Amino acid sequence: MQGLKDLIKVSEADYLSIYEKVILSQTNEREEILVPYMSMGNFAFEAAINERKCLVYDDNPLIKINFESEFFYPSFAGIRNRLGEIKIKRNFADCGVRRFLDPKTYDEVMSIREFLDSSPRDAVNLWIKRLVSEVLKMPQIINNTISTPEYFDVKERVLRTYKAVLSNIDPMKILILHYCIPSFFDNESAIEAMLDGKKVKMAYYAPYVFNAEIYFEQHLLKMWFSNISKERLKAAQVSNAEYENREKKDFLFLHKKLESGGVIFVEKAKEYNLDGFFKLALFYGYENLKAFCDTKGNAIYLLRKLGA
Secondary structure, three states, X not given: OOOOOOOEEOOHHHHHHHHHHHHHHHXXXXXXXXXXXXXXXXXXXXXXXXXXXXXXXXXXXXXXXXXXXXXXXXXXXXHHHHHHHOOOOOOOOOOOOHHHOOHHHHHXXXXXXXXXXXXXXOHHHHHHHHXXXXXXXXXXXXXXXXXXXXXXOHHHHHHHHHHHHHHOOOHHHHOOOHHHOOEEEOOHHHHHHHHOOOOEEEEEEXXXXXXXXXXXXXXXXXXXXXXOOHHHHHHOOOOHHHHHHHHHHHHHHHHHXXXXXXXXXXXXXXXXXXHHHHHHHHHXXXXXXXXXXXXXXXXXXXXXXXXX
């Protein structure tokens, strides 16, 4: 597209290093960065490690489940002790998923779910919720017949999974300051209220696509445990007909909140078309400073807002 720089192909390592380089060159410590979508955590982690705070506003309910807990890691003993506080009750009524779980497993999961629903959303509970949702796997269904679910001790499986998480954690993540943990919002109105008229120096724009219908069916137990309905998940999915309007809406909001001289860090997956966003940016006088791509075809475009 005329107005965009030719892509410079870089190695995977150099591609990943661009996040930190741009964050450090375009923002200062304790400043905020707007992030409308968060399909991956790479950029937000780099920002947090370098003491910048991302304001994430994504109406996809999976984002909080998948990422909110990843910026603080309670001790193994903390998870174990909290699980010890949860008393297992028996003979829960069927909530529609009992056929997918062993009866004892179902009662254990329901007891944990009931406990979390009535407890504060602190770091330990966020991790327990995420871990339980991840260990709940759908049984095999062959010729419309559900295979007999096997019993497993939910608490024991959660602890084993968290131990594996801790053994593979990037040590840098443990050093993230509390202030720099991203804030998660459901919509732009909440961001408006939070900024209260302030503008930012940087935004990160990386929209994504996913099939809500297929994801929900493949992760039914995770959705049930997390209280996410199919209708709620589908509402977060942008249809092909809505792409152009969504790009326009996204750009105008970022443009409004970005100060003159500020940068939009655009990351585009190989299969994603962002022509509408780029055309608007060029029409509003943005300058494409640099453009990079990795060996997989993913690309980064740095767009600077010009003007007084």
